[in-house]
Amino acid sequence: MTMTHPDPHPFEAARPHLTNLAYRMLGERAAAEDVVQEVWLRWSRAGQDVVQPGAWLRQVTARLSVDALRSARHRRETYVGPWLPEPLIQEHDHADGEAHLSLAQDCQLALLWAMERLSPEERAAFLLRRVFDADYSEIAETLDKSEAACRQMVSRAAQRVREARPRFAPDPKGASDLLTRFAQAAMAKDHAAVLALLAPDVTAISDGGGKARAALRPLHGAEEVAQVILAVASKRGPLSPRIVLANGAPALAILDGGEDDVLYSLTVDESGRIDWIYVMRNPDKLPRGAGIIPPRS
Numbered sequence: 001m002t003m004t005h006p007d008p009h010p011f012e013a014a015r016p017h018l019t020n021l022a023y024r025m026l027g028e029r030a031a032a033e034d035v036v037q038e039v040w041l042r043w044s045r046a047g048q049d050v051v052q053p054g055a056w057l058r059q060v061t062a063r064l065s066v067d068a069l070r071s072a073r074h075r076r077e078t079y080v081g082p083w084l085p086e087p088l089i090q091e092h093d094h095a096d097g098e099a100h101l102s103l104a105q106d107c108q109l110a111l112l113w114a115m116e117r118l119s120p121e122e123r124a125a126f127l128l129r130r131v132f133d134a135d136y137s138e139i140a141e142t143l144d145k146s147e148a149a150c151r152q153m154v155s156r157a158a159q160r161v162r163e164a165r166p167r168f169a170p171d172p173k174g175a176s177d178l179l180t181r182f183a184q185a186a187m188a189k190d191h192a193a194v195l196a197l198l199a200p201d202v203t204a205i206s207d208g209g210g211k212a213r214a215a216l217r218p219l220h221g222a223e224e225v226a227q228v229i230l231a232v233a234s235k236r237g238p239l240s241p242r243i244v245l246a247n248g249a250p251a252l253a254i255l256d257g258g259e260d261d262v263l264y265s266l267t268v269d270e271s272g273r274i275d276w277i278y279v280m281r282n283p284d285k286l287p288r289g290a291g292i293i294p295p296r297s
Helices: 008-026 029-045 053-076 109-115 120-130 136-143 147-164 172-187 191-197 222-234
Strands: 089-091 198-207 242-246 249-254 262-268 274-280
Touching (some): 109 274, 120 136, 120 147, 172 262, 191 222, 242 262
Antiparallel strands (some): 242 249
């Protein structure tokens, strides 16, 4: 007897979107790829019973991502210092305008960080509705809840994300210029210049994961943030940071494979001053040369 297998084409066509969903859920590239691999295994066993492949694949990905995020949350409770989502990095000069994993719409690091405040089910409902435009009947079936409950969940999640998420992002050129000025002021140890770039209520969050030196709590306020940035800069020798793209937005990086490796991303307030700084120091979340996402051919 010859076994039948489902046509792989629907899965392969959907793979970028499934990886996108899993990455947005988990904030980790390898974990997202693991989820999608498990989706493929389940798809390969599904036979010819799947009537709507796209919806089926999205639902399975969402359910597996909810389970994976619950498990990840337990692990992150013992994480050393703040946990930040893993960046997806491209070389700025070779960007083709489309980030790896086909990240649709807005997937900036600030949004991923804001979504950490949502429960796994809230995050799935929010993403399925607001990013992937799933109807409420599909979300209800995915999460085993009523449509009314899912509507409330999406509304509540959207409100919490709005409250937590930095609201403004400079245009790419403006962001690159601001990052360059920020780096120059820090390397020059110019306290006044650093302060002038920071909003009074700026927040800086560093992720060292216990493997690289980083603040063990979020820093708040221009004076505290400037003091720590300048203290770090004073302990480093001559460095050559460069502009890369992190999740499609300009970021400042040192990626030489050494202990000084770091990635800075930021958002700005209405006045154009920096009001949120993402600092990735954890070497497990930073590429080493070949780990930088290559441009698409």
